[in-house]
Amino acid sequence: MGKIGPIMMIAVSATLWGIIAIFVRKLALLGFTSMEIVTLRVVTAVLLLGIIGITKYPGQMKIRFVDSKYFIGTGIFSIVLFNWCYFTAINQMSLSFAVILLYTAPTFVVVLSYLFLKENMDSRKIISVIGTLIGCALIVGVSFNDSPTINLVGILTGLGAGFGYALYTIFGKFALVKYRPFTVTFYTFLVAAVTLLLFTDLIEKRSMLVSGEVIIYGVSLGLFPTVIAYLLYTKGLEKMESSKASIIATVEPVAATLLSVFLYKENFGMLQFVGTVIILLSVILINLPKQPIELIKTGLQHK
Numbered sequence: 001m002g003k004i005g006p007i008m009m010i011a012v013s014a015t016l017w018g019i020i021a022i023f024v025r026k027l028a029l030l031g032f033t034s035m036e037i038v039t040l041r042v043v044t045a046v047l048l049l050g051i052i053g054i055t056k057y058p059g060q061m062k063i064r065f066v067d068s069k070y071f072i073g074t075g076i077f078s079i080v081l082f083n084w085c086y087f088t089a090i091n092q093m094s095l096s097f098a099v100i101l102l103y104t105a106p107t108f109v110v111v112l113s114y115l116f117l118k119e120n121m122d123s124r125k126i127i128s129v130i131g132t133l134i135g136c137a138l139i140v141g142v143s144f145n146d147s148p149t150i151n152l153v154g155i156l157t158g159l160g161a162g163f164g165y166a167l168y169t170i171f172g173k174f175a176l177v178k179y180r181p182f183t184v185t186f187y188t189f190l191v192a193a194v195t196l197l198l199f200t201d202l203i204e205k206r207s208m209l210v211s212g213e214v215i216i217y218g219v220s221l222g223l224f225p226t227v228i229a230y231l232l233y234t235k236g237l238e239k240m241e242s243s244k245a246s247i248i249a250t251v252e253p254v255a256a257t258l259l260s261v262f263l264y265k266e267n268f269g270m271l272q273f274v275g276t277v278i279i280l281l282s283v284i285l286i287n288l289p290k291q292p293i294e295l296i297k298t299g300l301q302h303k
Contacts, residue, residue: 007287009236010248016229018255022263023221030214034090036205037221038083039196044222045230046193049186052227060183067178068191073171074184075191082164085157092154096140101158103136103253108166109246117173119241124285131282132250138275139253169242172234181234188230247286250279 027037053061063071089098106129113119168188175184197203208214237245254276260266 006236006239006245007248009232010240010245011251011283013229013233013236014249014252015255016225016232017249018252019259020221020225021256021259023217023225026217027214027221030211030217031208032205034087035083035196035200036202038087039193039200039202040209040218041221041226042079042189042193042196043202044218045189045226046186048219048222048227049182049189053182053186057180057182060180061186063179063183063187067175068187070171070175070178071184071187071191074168074175074188076195078164078168078171079188079192080164080195081167082161085160085164089154089158089161092151092157097154098158098161099140099253100133100137101155102161102165103133103250104159104162105165106132106243106246106250108163109169110243112166112170113173113242116170117242119243124288125243125247128247128282128286131278131285132247135275135277135279135282136250136253138271138278139257141269141271166246169237169246172237173242176234176238181231181238185227185230185234189226244286248283251283254279 024037027040028034032040086098086102089101092098110121110125110129114121172184172188202209209218233245233249257268257272257276261268
């Protein structure tokens, strides 16, 4: 697969996450709340993954009960916590600030990877994290006029969204030591689906769930930015440092911005362009090979 394979998997998964607005906006218009859409997403994903697992990967459907802690981590503390915090933050402050706080995730991953996975904390990672934060801020067009909407609950839940978003990468890395990417993805969404069904009223809307449009957009939501995206991300994560994967995944707001421009005809100004360039440069920086730099240093030492 080489070094480029995992990078492409992470980038493609982030791009698929970036197009999620297509399905979410349509389902919202059809009468579903934000958390009902999340529940629909994870339940559909579990059903699709279950079919795939039974037919193609039956040997990967088994886990040891003692290892369920990993999937409680990825399913509840990541998927459920991230979505609950994110939607709460959106209701407490402007969308721009909520998005910025969500994309503190790479910072959390770099720190947590250093503490728990013993990954190196070098200058390139730090510069890349700062670059992605600045790039995201420019892309969503944060305005100082939004500052009155900032409040403590919004800040804490926004940071909670970033922390929850980061935890998938950390718990997922531990789970990948024992299990294949498919197993990790399936049990993540199984735990998340069971948890969300207990706390939402989606089942009461069963008459809406059988309509043609809901089935098309619901299945598409569960397939493209969920099953395929998380399988690719988890597979890429298997071959890559957690901190690098989280930084590469910040191409998601780039993809979302391009989607908003070409599909929804939303504005794309100079700030968004500069932000996009900064994020892409940060992703390139984190993936530059170290060998050429080391060779130059070695050559200078020999001289």
